[in-house]
Structure formats: structure tokens, C-alpha cells
């Protein structure tokens with residue numbers, strides 16, 4: 001056995017591929033202060049992550065350039081950073097706040113590394129080895145790997161927007177650069193065309209609505225509105241988290 005110390009798992013041979021977001025299976029008492037004291041007195045192979053978010057703040061246990069034993073899998077341990085959302089056996093509101101604090105930690109890294117949160121860069125422990133982790137997020141956010149991942153991804157995107165100082169208004173994020181743009185897009189697996197008017201997104205239910213928008217836009221701007229590429233379902237989920245989609249009302 002080797003007691004945990006910073007650096008014990010060695011330096012990562014390259015840039016991290018992303019993050020594994022964990023639930024610690026700890027009680028209300030398993031705070032950052034608790035882990036700060038507990039880790040150095042326990043075998044590192046029992047597992048440790050880079051960061052721990054709890055009601056008393058964040059404990060950074062390991063430098064991001066170093067690996068950590070957090071997934072029971074060589075790919076996960078070597079190439080992914082790990083964060084524990086603590087007190088996952090405790091009070092729901094406390095746990096949800098710990099999640100939110102964790103999303104900010106992860107969002108900071110995505111901004112600093114110029115990386116994009118997606119299903120490849122945001123991982124669950126259970127994708128690497130047999131475990132119930134993240135048991136509490138699983139119970140709260142969807143009980144399916146991709147649904148929980150998509151929730152994490154959307155929350156990280158929102159945290160990134162907040163860290164960049166993008167205004168949050170009525171629970172909607174208005175990305176300034178996109179807020180000025182008007183365009184049409186489609187979504188893989190969805191029959192409809194979507195119209196983003198710079199503030200809101202509308203799902204068009206038929207060809208007549210699309211013609212109405214094209215025609216009115218052309219009358220004002222002298223050209224048809226831009227069409228952007230087809231989004232995949234994951235991108236669409238993230239988009240919806242920023243700009244809730246409503247079905248366009250017929251006005252004729």
C-alpha cells in the first residue's frame with residue numbers, strides 16, 4: 001500500500017482529454033476538509049480525484065498535470081481529470097449546490113484549455129468500470145448514461161457562459177455574439193426547421209411558417225435568412241438549454 005500524496009500517480013504523458021464527473025458516495029460529513037485530512041492517511045489505490053466540491057468549498061487534491069486513480073481503468077486514470085461532487089448521500093440541495101460548484105471548476109478548465117464539453121470530453125465513471133457512480137446525479141438527472149452526460153454538458157456550457165460574463169436573464173443565457181444573429185437550422189432526427197430570431201428559438205410546424213419567415217425577412221433585408229448546418233441531438237440539447245425552444249404560433 002502507498003499512502004496518498006500529490007504526484008503519486010505520476011505525470012500525465014500529454015494533455016488531458018476531458019473530465020470524469022463523480023459522486024463521492026459520502027455523507028453530509030464528507031466535506032472538503034474531511035477529504036483534505038482523509039486522503040493522506042489512506043491508500044491511494046482506494047481512489048482519489050483532482051478536485052472535491054463540498055459545502056465548505058473546493059479541495060484541489062492533485063495538480064491537473066498529474067494523473068489520478070479515480071476510474072479503476074488505465075485510460076480513465078491516465079487521460080481524464082476527475083472531480084468528486086461530495087456529500088452525495090446527504091441533503092439534496094447541498095448536493096445540487098456541490099454539483100453546480102463542480103461545473104464551474106470544470107468549466108474553468110474547458111475555457112482555459114480552449115476545449116469543448118461534449119460526450120467525448122465529459123465522462124461518467126461507469127463508462128470506465130463497474131460502479132453505481134454517479135449514483136446521485138443518476139437519480140436526479142435521468143438514469144441513463146447519455147441523459148446524465150447531456151445534463152452535465154449543458155450545465156458546463158452554462159457555467160462557461162457565466163464565467164465569460166455573458167448575461168443571464170430569466171434563466172436564459174443570451175450569448176451576446178449570437179443574440180444579434182438570425183438564422184434557420186435543422187436538427188438530426190427532428191422533422192422541423194427551427195428559426196432563431198436572436199433571442200428565442202421557434203420550432204416551425206409547417207412549410208407555410210417557413211415561407212412566412214423567408215418572405216418577411218427578404219422584404220426587410222433584401223435576402224433570405226442564413227441557414228446553418230444541421231445540429232445533432234447533443235448539440236440541440238445544449239442549444240435548448242441556452243435558448244428554450246417554443247413551437248411557433250400560427251398568426252394567419
Ligand SMILES: [Zn+2]
Pocket residue numbers: 021022023070125131133134
Ligand atoms: Zn466515481
